[in-house]
Every structure is written in structure tokens, then in C-alpha cells.
Amino acid sequence: MSAPSDPAIEMVDVCKDYGSVRAVQNVDLAIAEGEFVVLLGPSGCGKSTLLKLVAGLEDLSSGEVYIGGRLANYLKPGDRDVAMVFQNYALYPHMTVRKNLGFPLHRQRKAKSFVTDRVDFAADLLHLQTELDRYPDELSGGQRQRVALGRAIVREPFAFLMDEPLSNLDALLRVQMRTELLRLHRRVGRTTIYVTHDQTEAMTMADRLVVMRDGVVQQVGPPDDVYDRPVNTYVATFVGARSMNLFEGRVVTANGNRRFEGPFSLDLAADPLSGIADGEIVLGVRPEDVSVCPDGAPGQLTGVVELGERIGGDVYLNVRMPEGNTIVISVDASDKIGEGESLCMQVAQDKLCFFGADGARLSTGGRDS
Amino acid sequence: MATVKQVEPRPAARGGAAGTNLPREARRAHRRRRLGSTGRHAALAFATLVFVVPFYYVILASVKNSNQIFSYPPKLLPFPVYLGNFKELLGQTQFLRWMLNTLIVAGSVAAIKVLIDSMAGYALAKLQITGKRIIFILMLILLMVPLSALIVPLWSLIRMLGLLDTYWALILPALANPLGVFLMRQFILGLPSDLMNAARLDGMSEFSIYWRIVLPLIKPGLVVLAVIIFTDQYVSFIWPLIATTSNNMELLTVGVANLHARGGVNFGLWSASAVMSLVPIAIVFFALQRQFMSRSLTGALKQ
């Protein structure tokens, strides 16, 4: 097996073409043993394809995939020692839960008692003991999901691959299963690649996040990092429950002070701007980095609340500014700011993000927590 | 075949007998619907009668002796039953042998075709094969070409293979029909691909995926296909006529045709052979009505 420092799963310059369409482009990714990596992107971005390439369910067009230090390009799916959980669960409809769980082990010609033990263990872990003799179509969505998970667990594979496993559950169940999955991961500690388009899943579960778009990896890093320092405007808009507010404009220097001139004017602190020349930029700020403040202070923005959306303890306000642009800010529900109210707002200067006109992040700084 | 739900709304059964305390308009509407329903039943019953009478008439003839067949007015009830025609058919002709041949050939064609068609259907539906599209289109184009249009080259081909007048001559050409492949492909396309992916990750070969996952899941389709093929073989005539030469290799249809052609005029024997030929297919039809009806629906699959 591999040395401890070796990545558990490594993709080197991986490409996948369907005819003339390039579904996955030059992906390089190394995943450490025990790591929980989430592939995040909109549908059709190639994340599921990438997962299937690792599983061996699709053939690589070029590049290499290593699993446990072994070149896996030519290994059959069944020989890669990975287990997959599918979006639609892919339970064998003609087998009971018990048979579904035991099936992969039977295929490996394991002893009967061994299979029974493992199945019982998984059923215990996932609270499926009473469902063992039922068929998949007699189960609820959550139970099916757990059977699918159990079928992966009984194999004790080298790595888990999960393809949007929670997307078919209703909202409440999804949250419960998310927690359960995390608990399971902590307990089993296997390398996991998890594909989703759900922000919250990605942010809460990932050790590391891989953001993809049109088959190209945009950014790889811990969720906080990706959230705070998106590499480009795409990631800035895509990652997070709410998109980052983006404003096109330019940086100018006047009287030694630097200003942002766009839909509105804003004096900028010097620090975050070091190394950024005057010219076209895109200014980005997260909703929670804008605060409401009393009138009168310099460097403020003003606007009228157009719409408030309450989500739990927070309210997202769509605020229309005099210049016609809208900014989304997040305030505490207890502030009780109503629609139609006029506001003064202040941005947290140290958390601003600057992108070039091409969308790529300019400063190495940006939002820091 | 889904049972047709009665679409007639129930007459408003407010209190007493329907119609007594309803306004006149409603009563008239109700009567019209009832009349419509009765009319439909009557029309259908009449049509059904027309469809059934030929069978009755030939059954009637089969239990008459030759004098009774020709007598006028005809007796419309089959009593007394005369079994001489059936005795002659079973005792003095190879009829049972022909029936056995038909069952053997139709049975083996159905069995083999269910297997190879589902296999080919799986390949077309779920596997990446080079040239898949070309095969598919070729099959689609030749879907409707019947054996009866191909007897010249088929005959010389089978003769070249030295198979004339054997079961093989009857079985092999029947295996070529692509209809079953399309049906199976359609069925298998309906199965989620991830089911097969899961099995692949569990280390199954493509064949065992086909055998242990696909086949069990398309069982209803397999039965329908078997019924279609069996029926087609059961009624097939021109190719068996040409491919067999000896009396004991003939299929039911060929044997019955030859009874008619070779022997002298013998209406009793003919009617008995017609009745007996329908016994096996009638039994199978009765047992598998639903699958037979969906034979008719398979065409709709293509829509």
C-alpha cells in the first residue's frame, strides 16, 4: 500500500470528452487519506462525471487516476475497492434490504457468517434492523437512503464516492441525514468524495471544497477559505447561501486617497488595496459584511429597503441604492427593519474582495476573518 | 392492459329510485346515458357474435358426420356429438406429430429469442459499443421485412448449410427478427443506469449484471416477448411449408394445409383439424390473456 504521505486518491490531468464536448478538463486533485472532499458546482459542470471517472464507470479520455497509490486507469470498477452511493440509491428492487446489503460481499465470496455479521453491524449503525426483510419499494425515502449507505459501508471500502446522495430527500430529512453522514464519517474515517450542488451540504460537510464549472476546477480549499477568498467572481457568486454583491467600476487615486467609482463612490482603506493599480475592477462584498449604521458618518452607502427575506434569525434585505443598483445585506431579525425604510450602510473595509475585469481575484488579501 | 374504468357518472341517487324526484331535464339526460350504454353493449355484443360465429360453425361441423354436414336446414346445436372426425384426425394422420413439432419449434424459438433479444437489448440500451447506432438503424429499417419476402435466398442458404427439413431450418431464420430486440431495449432503457453502475462497483461482470440484475427486473417484458414470438411461430406458414419436405417434419399449419390439399374432399376431417389446431393457442391465450393483449400494445411502444 501507499506510504502515509501519499494521497489516497490522486487525479492527474484528467480529461473526459463526449464527442466534441469536453465534460471534464485537465483536473488535478490529490485527496488525503480520511479526507472528506466535496465537489460543488451547478448541474452539468462535470462533477458527477469526475466521480464516475474515479469509480471507473466512465473511461478517461486522458490523464491518470491513482487510488491508494495504484494506477487505476485500467482497473475495472469492481477492482478499485471504492463504494458508491447513488442519487437514486440504485437499490436492487428485486432483493430484500438484507440481500441488498449483503450482495457486494456475496460477490466477493465471503463466508456466510461474515456476511451476516457485517450486515447486522451496518443495520445497527443505520437503524435498519426492523427493515431487513422488506423490499426497497416498501421503504421510505430516508430508509432507502440509509440502505444505499449501508451497502457501501458493509464493503469497508478504501474510499466512498457519493453522488448527490441527499438530493432526493425532503428538506427536513436532508438535514438529519447530513448530520448522520457526518457522524458516520467521523466514526469510519474513510476517504470520501462527495458530489453536490447544495451550498449548505458543501459548507458544512467538507474538509476541502472543490468548486467546478464547465468541467474546469475553479478553486480547491477548505470551505472557509473558498467562502472568504473566492478566486473569481464565479466562485464568489456560486458559493454561499447568498451570492457576494458584485459592483463593476474603477479604482482611482485622488489627493493620495483611493476611491472606488462605480454605481456608487466609496473611499477605500489603503491596506487591502496594496498592489492593485488604478483601473477597472469588480468590487465584492458579502451580505453579512455590510452593517447598518446611524446617519452622518463619512464613507456610507444609502438606500431604501425593497424586500426583506427572513431566514431563521437573519433577514436578507434587498436594498435599492440611489444609483439604481441593488445590494443584498444581512441583518439580525431583531433589528426589525421594514420594507420601505431608508438605510445607511457601512461596509467592512477589511473584508472587501477585488476582482479584475476578467473576474479573477486581484489581491492576495481580501476578506479575512 | 389497464381495465377501462366506467366513465359514466352514477345517476344522482338522492333518496328513492333514480329518476323519481329528479327534474325532467336531468331525467332525460340520465335516460340518454343509459340508452347510450345499452346501445354500446348491444353493438359490441353483435360485433362479438359476428367474430365468434365462424368458430361455432366450424366446431359444429366437426362434430357432425358427413351426411349431417350437408343436410339442410343445418342443425344449430352440436348434439348428438359425433367424434368420428377427431378419431380419424388423431388416428390416421400425423396430426399429433405436427402439433408436437409446432410446440417444439415455437417453444425453442421463444426461449432462445427471449434470451438473445434481451441480451442484445441490454447491449443496445446500456453498453458502449462501437457501431451501435449503425446496427440499431439497420435493424430498424429491416424490422418489417418478413420471411415470406425472402424465401428464395433463405431456401438456398439453408440448403447450403445442409439444414433443409430439420428443426434447425425452422428455428434459425426465425431468430433473426429484430422486433424483440427493440422491445427489450425499450424495457431496459427504463431501468436506471445507476443500478448497473452499482453492480459494476460491486465487482459484477457485464454478463452477471445482465443475468442477475437485468433479467429479473424485466420478467414481465420477457413473458410478453415470449408470447409474441410463440404466437408468430404458431401461425407461421410459408417458410415452414418451404423448409420441410417430409411428412413428420411438418408443422401444424403445413400439415393441416396438406390435409386439405392431398387427401380427397373430407369436410369432417378438415373441420376437426381446424378445431384441434386452435386448442393449444386457446389454452395459452386463456392463461396469459393480459400478456397477449399487450402484444397489441407493443406497437404503441414505438410511438
Add this chain to the structure above:
Amino acid sequence: MFFFFVLFLLVPVVGTFWWSTRSGGLLGATTSVGLKNYTTFPQQVDALTAVKNTLDFALLSVPLTLVLGVLLALLMVKVGRGGGVYRFLIYFPTLVPGIVAGLIWLFLTNPDFGLFNNILHAVGAKPVVWLGSNSALRTLAAVDVWRNAGYWAIFFVAALIGLPQELYQAAALDGAGPLARFWHLTLPMLRRILLFALVVSTIFGLQVFDTALIMTAGGPGYATTTIVYRVWQYVFAYPDEIGLAAAMSSLLVAAILVLTLVQLRALRSRRGLD
């Protein structure tokens, strides 16, 4: 499967066209004669008759079968209780081998003791020769209708059940009577289904053979000699004219291929081949 498909379907189809350019016997050596078989074709009176008979037969039996099928389907789709019995009985003739159907109808059409003439006799009408040179082809078409109408009736029932019920409710609210609904809703929505039925039943109609063999042996004269019947005769009676037989077969194959393509095109206009 693909192996059998190629050997016993693709090869014979090509073979039919190949044979059609040869002269000589099925058993002996053959020589290529180019398109001669096609050019001499019109001079073979009986061959031409066979084509004409086949077309006449199809033109007669196919429309009748489909119209009757639609009518029966319209009746059946509305019937709840007892519908199963009707369907069972109306469908059964479709499982009768052509040979047996022919035999059965011999008993109906026999001029002396047949059911039809018995009925005519009972109502005091003159007996009819059902299998004479003018009537035989029509009788064969009737057998075909009897055998196939049930098949299409069940087929159309399924199609009718699949039609969106709300449209009918909407039309009823708009004041459309049953006839108007049939004409303006049912027929247009069944257009593709009907085309499919038309193509398929035409293809089957063109192959008529079994009943012609058993009921009339192609006669009287050549009155019911059809294409397949003629080909069969060539193969057995004149094995030296194998090229002519193949040429006739290739006409049939070509017609069927054209019909298939028409059908595929019609389907394709709605969505791709797959």
C-alpha cells in the same frame, strides 16, 4: 442475436436483390442477366396480375380492418363491466393461423352448406358464389378483416385510454358533441397511431398467401394469385425461373422498405431515432 440478424435477415435481403439479377435454377448454376428480369416482368401476364391482385387486396382489406378496428375500439373503451369478455372474444381471431382461418371460412363460404348461403336461403335470397373469379379476392379480404380487426381494436383502445381526458372535458364544456369530439380531437390526436397502423397493416396485407393457398389455390384462374403466392409457385413449379421469383420478391421487399422509411420519417419528425 446480431449474428442471426445478419445471417438470416440482412444477407437474405441483399440476396433477394442479387438473385433478381440472375437467371437459371435454384439448384443449378446461374448466370447474371442484369436487369433483364425486371424488364421482362411486364410481359409475364400472370406476374403482373399477381402484383395487381396484391394491391387490390391490400386496398380492400387494410382500410376495412382499420375502420372496423377504430369503431370497435370506440365501443370498447367506453364499456366497463363485461369489457374483458368482448375483448377476449374479439381478439381471439388474431391468434388463428391463416391456414386455419382459411379452413374455417371455407365452411362459411361453401356454396352448398356454408353459413352465408344458409342465411341467404333462410331469408329467401339467392345463393352466392363466394369464391368465384369476381368475388374470391373480396372474400379473402373479408377473412383478413376478421383476423386482424381485433388486433387493431385492442391497439386503438390502448391509444384512446392514453388520450388526455381534460381535453374532452374542455371540449364538452365548449359544447362539442360526441361526433365533433371524435372528428376534431380523437382523430387528430391519433394521427401518428393511425399512420403506424396503416403502414404496418399494409405491410402485412402485401404478404397475403396462406388464405389464398388454402381457400382458392390462387384461383379461380389467377383471380387470387398474389405476389407471395406467385413467388412460391416459381420456387416449386418453375425452379428455373428463380430470377423472376427473386425480382418479384425484391419488389415486395422494396415496397416494405419504403413503407418502413415513411413510418420512421413520420416518427422522426417528432423526435430523434432513439
